[in-house]
Amino acid sequence: MIRPHDDALPSLPVQTLVAARVVPVLRYNDAATAAYAAEVAISAGCRVIELTWTTPGVLDVLAALRDAHGQAIKVGVGTVLDAAQANDAVKAGADFLVSPGLVPDMVDIAHAAGALALVGAFTPSEVLLARQMKADIVKVFPADSGGPGHLKALASVFPDVLFCPTGGVTAQNAPAYFAAGAALVGLGSNLYDKAAFAAKDTAALVAQIEALLVALSSPTHT
Numbered sequence: 001m002i003r004p005h006d007d008a009l010p011s012l013p014v015q016t017l018v019a020a021r022v023v024p025v026l027r028y029n030d031a032a033t034a035a036y037a038a039e040v041a042i043s044a045g046c047r048v049i050e051l052t053w054t055t056p057g058v059l060d061v062l063a064a065l066r067d068a069h070g071q072a073i074k075v076g077v078g079t080v081l082d083a084a085q086a087n088d089a090v091k092a093g094a095d096f097l098v099s100p101g102l103v104p105d106m107v108d109i110a111h112a113a114g115a116l117a118l119v120g121a122f123t124p125s126e127v128l129l130a131r132q133m134k135a136d137i138v139k140v141f142p143a144d145s146g147g148p149g150h151l152k153a154l155a156s157v158f159p160d161v162l163f164c165p166t167g168g169v170t171a172q173n174a175p176a177y178f179a180a181g182a183a184l185v186g187l188g189s190n191l192y193d194k195a196a197f198a199a200k201d202t203a204a205l206v207a208q209i210e211a212l213l214v215a216l217s218s219p220t221h222t
Contacts, residue, residue: 011114012095014136016074018162018183020048021216022174025078025166025188031057037192038065040202042073044209050098050186052079059092066093076118080106090115098186100141102126107133118164122146127158137162137183144168148180155181171212178216185216 017023024041026049028034034055041049042065049065051058058077065075077089078098083105086097090113097110100120110117111134119135121127122145130138138158140151143165151165165177166186174185191212196204 010111010116010136012074012116014116014162017048017096017116017118017137020046020074021184022046022191022213023048023050023076023164023166023184023186024191025050025052025186026055027052027079027188028055031055031061034058034061035064036200037197040205041191041209042069043202044206045213046209047072048074048076050076050078050096053077053081053085053089054079059088062089062092062094076116078118083109086110096136098139100139102129102133107135124154124157127154127161131158131161137164139163139186140165142167143177148173148176151177151182152180171215174212174216 024046026034026037034051038049051061062075074095076096076098077094080086080089080097080099080103086106086109089097090109094115096116096118097106098118099106102119107117116136118137118139119130119133120139120141121130127138138161140163144167151163155163162183163181164184164186165182169177169185169187170190177185192205193208
């Protein structure tokens, strides 16, 4: 595991995210849909949620989830592109920040607020830079550009790094990413059956995600 700065240790243990195995990455065009997707995932047993900055009113959704669930769930803000967004997210109470690439100062901002930092990287050189930035987890993005084979190659030369492949990860290929060395995976719209989501069939969606979480909790997927 990559260690953060000694003088700015995050208060949220990184193992909390790793134990979740699956992080729903919620990217929608309106706050209401993002809030619905979050509540479905939480009802299914997800205890870590990532809201993306590109969702309008994202910080309001974060505040609503915090009011409804307190510290029973951990809520992060993803697609953080600069220090201003990072600062706004931690001020709003984000438990972790996620970037698609190497965002200057994001790790320091997260750690100073007691939050975790997931830094996006794809190439070995980018992983090296993420390590130097003291990222807690390296987000391999876009994961499907290289697939599990790419992740396996990265994990073989960076055994101390916790990897979270995101982008194109599905219920079907998630086991291959875990076998390749993922500590956890990020699932976006692939987490939800599209027809059931369009119909707001909450019961069907909850059952689907529950089954996925059970399947990916198996030791054979570590």
